[in-house]
Amino acid sequence: MVTETNRAKTLIDIAAIAALKGRMRGELLTPGASSYDDARRLVNGRFNRQPAMIARCRNAQDVAHAVIFAREHGLEIAVRSGGHSVLGYSVVDGGMMIDLSQMRQIAVNAERRIARVQPGATNGEVVQTTAAYGLATTTGTCATVGMGGSTLGGGIGWLMGRFGATVDNVLAFEIVTADGEIRTASADEHPDLFWALRGGGGNFGVVTAITYQLHQIGPVLGGMALFPLAAAPLALRQYYHLTSAAPDELIAHAIMTTVPDFGPALVVQAVYSGEDLAEGDRVLAPLRRFGPPAADLIAPRSYVEAYMMLTPPTLPGLAYHDTAYTLRQPSDAAIDAMIDSALERPSPMSLINIHQFHGAATRVAPEATAFALREPHYSVVNIGAWPEGAGEAETTWTWMARARMAPYASKGLYVNFLGDEGEGGVREAYRANYDRLAVIKARYDEDNIFRRNQNIKPAATR
Ligand SMILES: Cc1cc2nc3c(=O)[nH]c(=O)nc-3n(C[C@H](O)[C@H](O)[C@H](O)COP(=O)(O)OP(=O)(O)OC[C@H]3O[C@@H](n4cnc5c(N)ncnc54)[C@H](O)[C@@H]3O)c2cc1C
Numbered sequence: 201m202v203t204e205t206n207r208a209k210t211l212i213d214i215a216a217i218a219a220l221k222g223r224m225r226g227e228l229l230t231p232g233a234s235s236y237d238d239a240r241r242l243v244n245g246r247f248n249r250q251p252a253m254i255a256r257c258r259n260a261q262d263v264a265h266a267v268i269f270a271r272e273h274g275l276e277i278a279v280r281s282g283g284h285s286v287l288g289y290s291v292v293d294g295g296m297m298i299d300l301s302q303m304r305q306i307a308v309n310a311e312r313r314i315a316r317v318q319p320g321a322t323n324g325e326v327v328q329t330t331a332a333y334g335l336a337t338t339t340g341t342c343a344t345v346g347m348g349g350s351t352l353g354g355g356i357g358w359l360m361g362r363f364g365a366t367v368d369n370v371l372a373f374e375i376v377t378a379d380g381e382i383r384t385a386s387a388d389e390h391p392d393l394f395w396a397l398r399g400g401g402g403n404f405g406v407v408t409a410i411t412y413q414l415h416q417i418g419p420v421l422g423g424m425a426l427f428p429l430a431a432a433p434l435a436l437r438q439y440y441h442l443t444s445a446a447p448d449e450l451i452a453h454a455i456m457t458t459v460p461d462f463g464p465a466l467v468v469q470a471v472y473s474g475e476d477l478a479e480g481d482r483v484l485a486p487l488r489r490f491g492p493p494a495a496d497l498i499a500p501r502s503y504v505e506a507y508m509m510l511t512p513p514t515l516p517g518l519a520y521h522d523t524a525y526t527l528r529q530p531s532d533a534a535i536d537a538m539i540d541s542a543l544e545r546p547s548p549m550s551l552i553n554i555h556q557f558h559g560a561a562t563r564v565a566p567e568a569t570a571f572a573l574r575e576p577h578y579s580v581v582n583i584g585a586w587p588e589g590a591g592e593a594e595t596t597w598t599w600m601a602r603a604r605m606a607p608y609a610s611k612g613l614y615v616n617f618l619g620d621e622g623e624g625g626v627r628e629a630y631r632a633n634y635d636r637l638a639v640i641k642a643r644y645d646e647d648n649i650f651r652r653n654q655n656i657k658p659a660a661t662r
Pocket residue numbers: 278279280281282283284285286288289290291300319339340341342344345346347348349350351352353354355356357401402403405406407408512616617652653654
């Protein structure tokens with residue numbers, strides 16, 4: 201029934217929406233707008249949510265208008281940069297989706313070796329743009345992931361062994377906080393916020409630009425070695441042998457999946473980013489001689505070529521469900537259990553992805569930034585993937601693959617891989633940093649309006 205009060209509210213809302221539209225440089229999309237359906241889709245086809253409105257922002261001022269509007273009208277906020285959230289946090293039913301996908305400028309100052317990047321730029325765009333100057337910073341390994349989400353959670357990738365995690369290379373953030381103010385967070389301005397943003401996720405506001413330290417990068421030794429999955433019991437042990445003694449310059453990941461035209465496989469992806477590629481050859485020789493691999497595509501290449509070769513394909517509309525866990529030093533039993541899960545994958549596109557975490561990123565003190573998980577480890581992600589339907593078999597498989605590893609897993613997981621594990625999972629990810637994060641959260645977002653994330657509850661202030 202349309203009551204007078206409801207009619208008045210609708211009229212006010214329509215007027216308010218029109219006013220917001222008028223203030224924004226970008227678009228404000230409501231259901232029915234021609235690009236509304238495109239804009240609400242995330243990369244993971246599993247999420248089909250309908251926001252009340254989508255603010256396709258062009259600049260920080262647009263973001264501030266959207267935050268203030270959402271706050272005044274009690275709309276739940278979702279923030280989207282690259283749209284790769286594994287839990288679909290970046291789209292919300294009935295709320296305000298703040299879409300930063302059009303904010304993707306990358307400005308490189310080659311002389312100062314810095315880049316100012318808007319959060320909708322992807323990891324691949326940053327790698328490609330900085331490579332034109334012979335420079336790079338640490339990004340995630342997937343070209344289509346957004347710099348916004350990947351940086352705020354920590355950022356792990358091929359260069360972390362040499363240059364640290366992505367957050368270790370951030371010099372400043374521009375951020376719109378819950379009060380609608382546009383602030384800078386750096387070592388000199390709001391240092392508490394700067395500390396929290398380096399790993400604390402989307403808890404503290406909407407980041408609208410990030411300044412990164414860049415480093416010189418020459419050719420790397422990079423590519424992949426393919427082994428039949430049947431060879432995994434020995435080849436995966438060889439991978440652990442290689443990575444547990446690896447120099448900082450080498451990062452190697454292992455993936456168990458089905459490779460088109462090859463079959464079930466263990467794929468070892470490696471990037472040796474040191475200046476002496478002959479040393480890289482020596483380091484990688486045991487892996488490349490082992491077996492030998494059915495295909496060895498490791499070769500000297502430009503960093504950007506290696507990066508693009510190793511990026512996972514993202515097929516539009518494909519649905520995924522992930523579970524993940526941390527392994528410190530995998531025992532023989534743990535390796536065998538992981539391979540058993542790989543053999544039981546219910547669909548060829550499903551996979552187990554083992555990310556190596558080591559080197560410079562592990563020598564930053566856990567309390568130096570919000571990103572606490574600093575010891576050398578492997579983050580293992582079980583990804584169930586399916587093209588249509590509910591994906592029940594794939595989802596169940598991801599849970600079983602994780603449950604099987606429970607006896608071997610260690611506490612705490614990289615927040616960007618964390619599933620919906622409630623406050624306990626978030627506390628374990630941040631460890632001793634959690635309480636300090638909760639205090640900073642209360643300072644900048646007391647009402648927890650930024651809660652579609654691995655949420656840090658504001659500390660009680662009185
Ligand atoms: C295929 C795949 C490969 C991956 N590989 C890696 C990897 O190699 N290394 C790695 O570190 N991670 C990796 N990840 C994890 C990835 O970093 C996270 O999923 C990350 O959150 C995605 O960022 P996004 O901007 O694309 O996602 P979005 O869905 O846009 O954002 C995810 C969440 O981050 C927060 N957020 C995003 N942007 C902002 C912003 N500007 N201001 C405030 N909050 C914001 C919000 O809470 C948002 O809901 C991978 C994920 C996938 C799906």
